Amino acid sequence: MSVLSDEELERYSRALVLPEWGQAQQLRVRRGRVLVVGAGALGSPVALYLAGAGVGRLGIADDDEVELSNLHRQFLHFTPDVGVPKAHSAAAKLRFLNPEIVIEPYPVRVGEGNAPGLVADQDLVVDCSDSFATRYAINAACCGAGVPLVEGGVVGFTGLVMAIRPFETACYRCAFPAAPPAAPSCAEAGILGPAAGVVGAMQALEALKLLAGIPVREGFVQVDLHDLATTRVSVPRRADCPDCGS
Amino acid sequence: MSTTLDIRDVTCPLTWVRTKLALEAMQPGEELLVLLGDPEAIENVPRSVREAGHDATVEGSAVRIVRR
Numbered sequence: 001m002s003v004l005s006d007e008e009l010e011r012y013s014r015a016l017v018l019p020e021w022g023q024a025q026q027l028r029v030r031r032g033r034v035l036v037v038g039a040g041a042l043g044s045p046v047a048l049y050l051a052g053a054g055v056g057r058l059g060i061a062d063d064d065e066v067e068l069s070n071l072h073r074q075f076l077h078f079t080p081d082v083g084v085p086k087a088h089s090a091a092a093k094l095r096f097l098n099p100e101i102v103i104e105p106y107p108v109r110v111g112e113g114n115a116p117g118l119v120a121d122q123d124l125v126v127d128c129s130d131s132f133a134t135r136y137a138i139n140a141a142c143c144g145a146g147v148p149l150v151e152g153g154v155v156g157f158t159g160l161v162m163a164i165r166p167f168e169t170a171c172y173r174c175a176f177p178a179a180p181p182a183a184p185s186c187a188e189a190g191i192l193g194p195a196a197g198v199v200g201a202m203q204a205l206e207a208l209k210l211l212a213g214i215p216v217r218e219g220f221v222q223v224d225l226h227d228l229a230t231t232r233v234s235v236p237r238r239a240d241c242p243d244c245g246s
Numbered sequence: 247m248s249t250t251l252d253i254r255d256v257t258c259p260l261t262w263v264r265t266k267l268a269l270e271a272m273q274p275g276e277e278l279l280v281l282l283g284d285p286e287a288i289e290n291v292p293r294s295v296r297e298a299g300h301d302a303t304v305e306g307s308a309v310r311i312v313r314r
Binding site: 004009010013014016017019022023024 | 262
């Protein structure tokens with residue numbers, strides 16, 4: 001009677017029994033084409049949750065190779081993967097988790113030059129990169145193509161999650177017009193694995209809601225991993241925003 | 247209008263999943279007769295149906311549902 005196969009009904013049954021979810025939402029996820037930028041600390045929970053949820057076509061972009069120091073938090077990668085390109089290490093695990101979907105590894109660095117092309121035929125992008133240059137390039141490309149974007153970042157015990165619907169809600173550049181002057185990376189500032197897990201999981205949740213057509217709030221959430229407290233910050237669109245301004 | 251969903255060979259929790267999906271595809275006022283085989287389901291499905299806001303009447307090992 002349903003368009004979902006018997007195996008899909010079983011695989012996604014725990015979502016399907018939710019009042020907020022049903023065949024319509026699951027089919028939208030299955031039709032969804034999502035690009036995850038970064039296969040590291042945020043990309044690991046994001047990609048695994050989205051693959052598990054049945055996103056029909058999941059791209060994962062990362063030009064790095066797995067390093068030993070990644071393994072305490074980047075749980076898409078295991079000890080024998082040290083030296084392997086992260087995009088491929090990620091793809092192998094994602095396909096193992098869900099053989100029913102298409103996984104597309106992109107072992108490339110995402111930047112101004114290739115972002116528009118990568119974003120063009122996506123339904124959603126989730127930014128899990130560790131570079132502000134990539135972040136702004138992705139934001140501009142998503143605004144240019146009208147593709148929803150879930151932004152996220154974490155370092156130390158502070159994180160941020162922002163769901164962006166270009167031209168409907170504020171974009172990343174509306175909220176943060178310029179990169180901070182001397183932004184520390186995890187190599188300098190450090191992080192405990194689960195801090196990234198919390199932020200990545202929240203990104204994955206927003207991503208699924210956007211794909212399924214479930215409302216998400218505008219603005220961003222600041223996450224304090226010391227107190228396990230969140231603060232919601234509303235952000236108006238900026239008329240003079242270079243990426244989404246009128 | 248009345249439809250029959252024969253899921254006598256289905257076990258929990260897929261019994262409620264199948265029933266829920268069938269109800270989602272129906273209009274308010276339409277009737278669904280669900281044939282169940284799993285004893286757990288004969289207890290659980292009517293409860294889930296009522297929690298979801300529909301009318302459920304147990305008839306032996308079947309549940310007659312009116313979609314609200």
